[in-house]
Amino acid sequence: MRISKGFIKLFFGSLLFCLIAQICWLVLVRHQRQLRLDSYFLERSREASSGYDSSRKRQLNQMLKLSSNTYIDELHDENRxxxxxxxxxxxxxxxxxxxxxxxxxxxxxxxxxxxxxxxxxxxxxxxxxxxxxxxxxxxxxxxxxxxxxxxPAEDWNRPSWINETLFEEALQLMEEKNILYGGSKSYRNMCRFNSGFFFRQRxxxxxxxxxxxxxxVEYFCDFPYDPFQVMRKNDKKYGFVITMYEYEDTIPSLWEAVEEYLEETESKDVDMENNAFSFISNFDFFGKSFGVMDSNSDYNLCHFWTNFEIGDLNFFRSEKYIRFFEYLDSTGGFYYERWGDAPVHSIAVSLLLKKDEVIHFDELGYKHMPFGTCPSAYYLRLQQRCLCDSNHPDNIDLNVISCLRRWWKDGSGKYFLKHNS
Incomplete structure (x- = not known):
């Protein structure tokens, strides 16, 4: 049977029409689906962008002038x-x-x-x-x-009563043992200054x-409050973000000097019922493990990392702190060894303050090489626009060399609500 050319044209024309119609329908369906997705993501974007407006106080941010890149004149008005x-x-x-x-x-x-x-x-x-x-x-x-x-030179330089022969021998010995900053004279000046003289500057x-x-250093997150207001309103005297173990080779006789200070002063400045002595002296379990650092003294080597610290200057100006520092200083340990201001501050805070006068600012993301801290709560990181990974190896909070869990156990505990300012 012979098929006419007209029928063939009609067949292929119909087939082409169906194909074009199908393509148009697929394009239309895809377009509609894309519109729905766009609408969905636009709504999610609006929700996300406005979800934290109250905490970020975006209502205070005024529009830019059209004529320039500067803010409107009323930006810093009385209300702001x-x-x-x-x-x-x-x-x-x-x-x-x-x-x-x-x-x-x-x-x-x-x-x-x-x-x-x-x-x-x-x-x-x-x-x-x-x-x-x-x-x-x-x-x-x-x-x-x-x-x-x-x-002033007298607040910074090495005291004249330091035995120079013993000092030089200590430098050489610590250099041979590859102790961090063990051979540095200026580093010792800095540690002694930060321990006993920074707060005396006029x-x-x-x-x-x-x-x-x-x-x-770097701060990973927007601060959710003014930490100074938190300190004052909650009667806090000292605040930290990282706590870890000290290198014992830098402070071999520090705890012995602390014990001598306690004996000589008859512990009159120390309230063992309310202070955080257990934080620096306990060696027992915390979590599912022991601390990983061995110590040759009754000091467990836990200390606050003082490159970030917020403190009440009146505590450091107090007679009890100055007595504590001056006794330690009289031993020469800042120079004959390499005592850091971190263990000195930490032992003083743990002995001389009530544990509830010390605060862990756990919402404040921070890094000082090689370690950092990042809030673990996902929505808190979103709210505070954090640029950090709480699971990163540099995040020290739950690392084996961190003393944070020790602080939760033997310090002022773990708080799950933000502090009000």
């Missing part, structure tokens, strides 16, 4: 100033001129995450005069006032609180 009330506090950095790049890095991070809203003063200390470049650059980076002070006389900041 009332929103952020400053405490009598300062951000404190001990730093050298050559550390300018690292200082600016730390300042930028803390300004963006916290201080841009409060404009706390920045106070810079140095054992040599600051140069003009350092002053100009840090002033430009700060949202608040900047001030600079030269540390430029700090006007303040009640300080926030220690070091070059080349």
């Amino acid at each position: 100033r009332k929103e952020f009330v400053r405490e009598n506090a300062t951000l404190l950095m001990l730093v050298r001129n050559w550390e300018l790049t690292g200082a600016l890095h730390s300042m930028r991070s803390l300004e963006d995450r916290f201080n841009k809203d409060y404009q706390y003063d920045w106070t810079f200390l140095n054992d040599v005069p600051f140069d003009e470049e350092f002053i100009e650059a840090t002033t430009a980076m700060a949202s608040g006032k900047t001030q600079y002070a030269l540390i 430029i700090l006389d006007q303040y009640d609180y300080y926030f220690r900041v070091e070059p080349n």
